[in-house]
Amino acid sequence: MTSRIYSFLRSVALALTALSLAPGASAGDEGLTFGMLLVGPYNDHGWSQAHYEGGRYVEEKLPGTKMIYIDKVNPADRPGLTIPMVVDDLVDKGAKLIIANSDDMKDGVREAAQQHPGVKFIHISGDDVLTGKATDNLGNLMGRMEYGKMMAGFVAAMTTRTGKIAYLGPLINEETKRLAVSAYLGAHYAWTQIRKKPASEFSFKVSWIGFWFNIPGVTADPTQVVRNFIDTGHDVVLSGIDTTEALIVASQKRQEGKDVYAVPYDYIGSCDSAPKACLGVPYFNWGPDYLGIVRSVMDSSWKQAWTWNGPDWRDINDKDTSTVGFATGAALNGENQAHLDAFIDGLSSGKINLFTGPLNYQDGSVFLKAGEIATDKQIWYLKQLLKGMEGASQ
Amino acid sequence: MSRINRYLADTLLILVIVVVFTSLLLLLVGASPHEAFGHLISGSFGSWSKFSRVLNVWIPLTLCSIGLLYAFRAGLWNIGVEGQVVLGAIGTVGVLRLGIDSGYPMVTLFLAMLAAAALGGGWALVAGWLKIRGGVHEIFAGLGLNFVAMGIVLWLIFGPWKRPGIASMSGTEVFPRELWFPTLEGWRVSPYAIGIAILLILATSWILNHSRFGLNLKAVGHNPRAVVLFGLSPQRYLLIAIIISGALAGLAGGLQVSGIYHRLIPAISSGYGYLGLLVVMLANFRLLPIPFIALFFAALNVGSIQLPMMMQLDSSLSGVIQGACVLSALLVFGIRHLRSRGPGN
Numbered sequence: 095m096t097s098r099i100y101s102f103l104r105s106v107a108l109a110l111t112a113l114s115l116a117p118g119a120s121a122g123d124e125g126l127t128f129g130m131l132l133v134g135p136y137n138d139h140g141w142s143q144a145h146y147e148g149g150r151y152v153e154e155k156l157p158g159t160k161m162i163y164i165d166k167v168n169p170a171d172r173p174g175l176t177i178p179m180v181v182d183d184l185v186d187k188g189a190k191l192i193i194a195n196s197d198d199m200k201d202g203v204r205e206a207a208q209q210h211p212g213v214k215f216i217h218i219s220g221d222d223v224l225t226g227k228a229t230d231n232l233g234n235l236m237g238r239m240e241y242g243k244m245m246a247g248f249v250a251a252m253t254t255r256t257g258k259i260a261y262l263g264p265l266i267n268e269e270t271k272r273l274a275v276s277a278y279l280g281a282h283y284a285w286t287q288i289r290k291k292p293a294s295e296f297s298f299k300v301s302w303i304g305f306w307f308n309i310p311g312v313t314a315d316p317t318q319v320v321r322n323f324i325d326t327g328h329d330v331v332l333s334g335i336d337t338t339e340a341l342i343v344a345s346q347k348r349q350e351g352k353d354v355y356a357v358p359y360d361y362i363g364s365c366d367s368a369p370k371a372c373l374g375v376p377y378f379n380w381g382p383d384y385l386g387i388v389r390s391v392m393d394s395s396w397k398q399a400w401t402w403n404g405p406d407w408r409d410i411n412d413k414d415t416s417t418v419g420f421a422t423g424a425a426l427n428g429e430n431q432a433h434l435d436a437f438i439d440g441l442s443s444g445k446i447n448l449f450t451g452p453l454n455y456q457d458g459s460v461f462l463k464a465g466e467i468a469t470d471k472q473i474w475y476l477k478q479l480l481k482g483m484e485g486a487s488q
Numbered sequence: 489m490s491r492i493n494r495y496l497a498d499t500l501l502i503l504v505i506v507v508v509f510t511s512l513l514l515l516l517v518g519a520s521p522h523e524a525f526g527h528l529i530s531g532s533f534g535s536w537s538k539f540s541r542v543l544n545v546w547i548p549l550t551l552c553s554i555g556l557l558y559a560f561r562a563g564l565w566n567i568g569v570e571g572q573v574v575l576g577a578i579g580t581v582g583v584l585r586l587g588i589d590s591g592y593p594m595v596t597l598f599l600a601m602l603a604a605a606a607l608g609g610g611w612a613l614v615a616g617w618l619k620i621r622g623g624v625h626e627i628f629a630g631l632g633l634n635f636v637a638m639g640i641v642l643w644l645i646f647g648p649w650k651r652p653g654i655a656s657m658s659g660t661e662v663f664p665r666e667l668w669f670p671t672l673e674g675w676r677v678s679p680y681a682i683g684i685a686i687l688l689i690l691a692t693s694w695i696l697n698h699s700r701f702g703l704n705l706k707a708v709g710h711n712p713r714a715v716v717l718f719g720l721s722p723q724r725y726l727l728i729a730i731i732i733s734g735a736l737a738g739l740a741g742g743l744q745v746s747g748i749y750h751r752l753i754p755a756i757s758s759g760y761g762y763l764g765l766l767v768v769m770l771a772n773f774r775l776l777p778i779p780f781i782a783l784f785f786a787a788l789n790v791g792s793i794q795l796p797m798m799m800q801l802d803s804s805l806s807g808v809i810q811g812a813c814v815l816s817a818l819l820v821f822g823i824r825h826l827r828s829r830g831p832g833n
Binding site for chain 2: 162163164165166169170172173174175176178179180182183186187197198201265266267268302304309311312477486488
């Protein structure tokens with residue numbers, strides 16, 4: 095009996111040895127291998143999916159290039175994981191360029207870039223190049239979503255009946271403040287200039303959940319926050335978070351008979367899950383920028399830069415040229431569609447510049463004097479929400 | 489068969505059950521078990537950098553597990569490890585914050601580790617005190633205290649310790665380099681942390697198996713009523729055991745801060761408290777297997793990142809494997825226990 099057990103165990107041991115000799119990763123074809131760190135799921139219908147599709151776009155345009163991605167890179171989803179560790183792994187697998195898609199990865203990317211001077215890094219939404227904290231193999235890229243958010247705010251204010259618009263914010267930092275402010279400016283413009291209604295009948299409420307997406311037990315639950323918005327009379331909810339809760343809840347409330355809408359964020363296909371509740375979505379189109387970066391790394395012409403690219407005003411929805419776009423939703427009516435087109439023309443020609451003074455911060459201090467136009471840096475490093483908005487600034 | 493042989497046979501049997509079960513599961517979702525196990529192994533032991541990541545998980549997991557052993561010896565279920573890890577992390581961050589620009593980084597780090605152990609032990613003492621003075625079962629006290637600890641950490645991150653101008657659950661500001669646990673060039677794990685873990689394993693081995701305290705603790709765990717006859721105070725032993733348990737968990741939390749994350753984050757414990765319970769159960773509540781099982785679990789945790797990266801599989805497979813290990817271990821131990829008592833043996 096014992097000998098039979100032993101022979102059985104021996105064969106198991108052999109099987110395990112065979113397993114340990116399984117194929118490792120192959121790397122180093124002719125094309126470039128680039129790694130992508132996504133903070134959320136690759137199919138989140140939001141922020142991370144937009145990046146994922148941008149990477150796929152590069153693979154399609156440059157045969158031979160290969161993306162290795164890892165999603166849900168955040169300590170709540172992957173306990174014990176840190177950015178430098180994942181980067182080590184991607185570099186082992188042959189990645190010559192690493193794209194990190196979250197503000198949350200800022201410190202980790204900086205550390206990883208120091209450890210791998212031969213690898214290029216792009217930190218999305220960061221400013222380490224501006225602040226001088228980046229080593230020279232680390233660059234920053236961001237889209238001028240301010241325009242997209244102005245359009246989002248615009249369609250919201252054109253559609254609202256109650257005059258109460260809500261903004262589902264992620265965490266509070268300079269980026270999220272400037273995006274919420276942009277949405278407010280677009281909405282305020284539509285309400286007062288197009289609909290010619292008094293500003294006193296308009297309200298814009300911002301609630302922050304504490305992170306880019308829901309982490310049960312840690313952040314506020316975005317589903318509850320949106321329900322609360324709608325139950326307190328807000329009939330259009332703008333999403334500023336990575337995922338689509340605002341649209342889902344608005345759609346559920348519509349089925350209960352409420353006349354409410356949402357504007358999701360980040361990903362061109364966000365409206366698909368509930369088109370009837372969707373006024374449109376301001377989205378990032380990372381493909382063309384990624385393509386340029388990958389090409390420049392391949393031919394060694396890559397240079398460190400802090401890049402903040404806007405829409406291609408000839409056609410903001412051109413998927414080969416425009417970094418930021420706005421996809422109209424099925425719920426936007428024809429008349430408002432025409433107003434939106436005129437608004438986009440105004441932004442494009444520069445006739446409309448909503449970051450023009452007089453604008454005051456929430457605490458009453460001056461952001462822009464009358465007639466003053468904000469510089470890029472003033473917008474990037476926006477200190478507070480503006481007067482007229484409800485919600486926390488820090 | 490000798491005891492060691494029997495234990496090895498049991499272990500292999502458990503592994504076989506787990507491998508078969510996991511393979512079936514993989515085949516069910518249309519993935520190659522061969523490839524998946526290959527990635528798990530090469531992803532954890534394939535290079536020094538990967539193995540050092542495994543050690544980074546192994547250290548806190550082992551500390552939590554050996555800490556739990558003290559509590560189990562005294563007959564206590566210290567479910568509160570998770571909270572004790574968190575409190576240890578809070579203690580460390582508190583001291584490190586004071587020590588920024590102090591000019592004495594090593595002293596600061598040392599004090600931070602002491603604070604981690606003290607806060608972890610103190611938090612465990614609360615559970616112990618509730619049991620002895622309030623008659624609250626330590627499982628419920630521990631669970632409750634875990635939630636309270638989580639509440640405290642969220643409050644600190646979003647409130648008093650938040651980054652200037654930012655309100656985010658991402659975590660607090662990263663500490664300057666000199667307050668990171670020192671490591672060597674090309675290492676991703678601190679040799680000091682490895683040293684601490686090994687020292688504490690050896691110390692625990694001596695304390696539990698060879699010291700008078702260890703013997704008494706065992707006696708208290710087996711029969712708290714009888715030990716009174718020998719002049720021992722079971723309550724005192726229970727409290728000391730749970731304090732040691734908490735101190736070790738707290739130390740694990742301190743190392744999570746100073747060695748891995750260099751800041752406070754909501755998920756600072758990485759769930760090692762709960763994972764440690766599985767390790768100890770799988771070890772059949774004995775010290776010797778703990779470092780090895782912890783290494784196995786750590787390797788699974790680290791290696792499983794390869795599954796989504798290389799095979800687009802969900803990495804929760806590592807959790808499935810860990811769970812299957814514990815269940816099949818309980819099964820194997822249970823069957824052996826029944827057979828050793830049954831007829832014809």
